[in-house]
Amino acid sequence: MIPLAHQLLRLACWVLLAPLLPGIINQVKARVAGRRGPPVLQLYYDLARLWRKGVVVSTLASPAFVILPAVAWVSLLGAALLVPLGPAGAALSFHGDVLLMLYLLALGRFCTAWAAMETGSAFEGMGVVREVSYAVLSEAAIVAAVLALCVQTGSVSMVTMLAPTAGAGVVLLGTGLFIVLLAENCRVPFDDPTTHLELTMIHEVMVLDHSGPPLAVILHGASMKLLLFSLLLTQAIVPLAQHGPIAATGLLAGGVLAVTLAVGIVESLLARFAYRRVPLLLTTAFLLCLFALLVAWKGGAS
């Protein structure tokens, strides 16, 4: 029974804590701008409200329009359960789990994109195209980062890949992954999660036509994705295995908080990029991860 309780606790962690991060980011943005801002728990209220609401579906959309957000949510949850939580490890760990995680994220993207295309809206089509096309570059960057960690540790399983000391390329890797985090979670400077009517948006535009419980599922999934990337980034650059379980947990939580604060500060200080410059920034992230890979390779060879 203990392992089961353990897994349920882990599940609860992911499901219940994830919506906290967007609240923290919004709070940071408000404070930097000198406002009071919405409560940190705002997303919880929003989710509860949406879950109780009815659904409006486009006349063009098929039943899959309602179902696909659930599939996307499950794939994000599956990816999340594969990510180790510091000393607590992952729900399931095996040789090559990191690839499964990457492809589960892709499955989530695929489902969101199909659901958006259901509406036949050119606006949403535009968002889909940007989302899936930029994902090519961010995928390359993530894979380069994974290869760097893999060369560093000689392992293809996340629990062992993320545990030991970060190599010499930690700054490169951290910066690259942080840029990917911003792009994949649709934060400034790639996308602006607060607007709805800008032609430069990517992700938000894909979910314009969703409403009620499906929208709640999408928003919750997005917050899990943010938590997932923050955890990955933290564990990739902080050598948690050198510390005891309690200190490591503390460090992990601190790291996630720091990443969240950094996202908030970046959003307060930067404007959104013109969308033509987005590939350039993502290519930079890819190159940073590639250099981290080369550094790891040289480090391992000497």
Place this chain on the structure above:
Amino acid sequence: MTGPLLVLAVLLFGTAVVVGQHWPRPWLVLTLAACLASIGAALSVFAAAVGWEWKSHILLGGESLHLRLDGVSALFMVLAAVVGGAGAVYSCEYWSDRHYPESAPRGRSWWSALVLSMVLVLIVSNGLHFLMAWEAFAICGYFLITLENQKPAVRSAGWLYLASSHAGTVCLFGFFTLLAVKTGTWDLGPLREHASLSPLFWLALAGFGMKAGIFPLHIWLPSAHANAPSHVSAILSAVAIKMGVYGIVRFSGWLPMPASAGWVVIGLGATSALLGVAFTLAQNDFKRLLAYCSVENIGIILVGLGAALLARSHGDAPWGRLALAGALLHVWNHGAFKALLFFGAGSVLHATGTREMSRLGGLWRTMPWTAGLFALGSVAVTGLPPLNGFVSEWILYLGLFDAVTDKQAAAWAALPVIILLAMSGALALVAFTKAGSMIFLGAARTKPAAQAHECGLWMRAPMLLLASLCIVLGLAPIFVWPAISRAADAWSLTWAGQTAPAPLLTLGWVHLGLAALIIAAAALLWKKARSRPIRRAPTWDCGYAAPTAKMQYSSGSFANLATAWFFWILRPSRTWRRPHGSFPAEALLLDRVPETVLEQAVLPLAARIMQVSSAVRRLQHGRLSAYILYVVAGLAGLAVLVLLESAS
């Protein structure tokens, strides 16, 4: 057991060729029975400890008959039989006597002949007989592609196929003849100890690569796949091009390899994967799109084979075995989902009469089965969990990652290839989001699209079979692992007996869990959404209510962003007529993506050769006086040569 089943299969196929001319139903029964017999023969090889071999004294073309069925050929035989059977059922409705009274009987006979000749290619073990079977296979393919031979586009596609196919066969003639000269016999088999044979591999790679559609040699593939009837496209893409892969796998296992073979094959594979998917992305014709996607998948398979070759030259490293197993499993997987997608494409074509995605849209309403099955195929072809495409790509990735952690020279191949594969996977997602959504989602863009109809049971049943194969191979890969292992063992004898290192059982359970969770979550959300009546309203779209169907994102605009990165190879041509004046009447924008290698390299070269040839031909005009002048001039020239020679 294997021998009698094979004889039965060959006899049944042979009878089906004759029967197909007149009696559709008995033909179907015979073909299906023959396919089952072939599958049975292949399974009996998987079950037995060693492969099946039979040498007889029957002479054919002066050579005694030598048949062999081992793990590698059995693997391809299962694929040929499954797709051959499914396509036969599909063609009963898709290419029926009622719609095509003239070509349907021919189509049935050539179909059985094609599957028969592929089975023969797989079992003969004599160079001369291999060439005969190979030629028969190529010709059957030609007659199937040109079933609709009243259309010029079909005829020219068939001609291109035949020409390219024979260019490849020329290489194979050279390959088998030189092999026979050097070894003193036409008999084929493991010849690893003859080190002097290794350069012959390049000939085999070129000859079989032409059939497989490796990137610069793929020129025949898009037009043949697009213009052939869809069940023929399915077997071309799922099985026929795999025969090229079979040749490369077979002879790279049997012959000694040049030292650089692994590097070249993995490089070609990565190039085909990335450029194949770039062309996939840019297509507007959905059958051409699927054809280019085959180039990509052949690239993925070759990456695995190249890694295996590298591993063999690195002291038989275990990661090579893993990569090869991934590649071989991908042969099956690609066969299943690509045939499914081509069948789906066929039923769309059947219902709407157009292959252009920018004329379709909203078909899910009238064709829910096809839409659902095409979506499933798209998930599989994109390599997403929990379906079969992911399983083989994952095993292949594991092999490559292990090569990286091994930190030998091969890691320098594995590192860039992993990144390229990941990018081509992401690009495939773009391409299939585009294909699925342009065809099936949104509003119908034209009248035929609005008036489409669902395909009948005969077309749906084979699609359901292939879809369930995609699901089973995805959820329970452990069941096919023994067969894949056996094939990998048969490839290289030194690898026999090693255990499977891949944690496939874990992956299978994860996939099962994932599938269960997806169903549960989808059911829950559906129930929750339905708990109050769902309100239907026009697409909100930030306030632009009810735009026309033409204002939807089109296939060109969808691919615009990502194809811009491949401008250097795609070289799209654009025809513009901008709107003019205060009351613009009409405007035009036509984008066309050429088959770059064919239109910008092969055709100009061919035109140049024709120019030179016709210039030379002017010498031959039939005027006797001039011919006498040639003779005199030639003699004079020779005399001058002789004089110069004696003077020096």
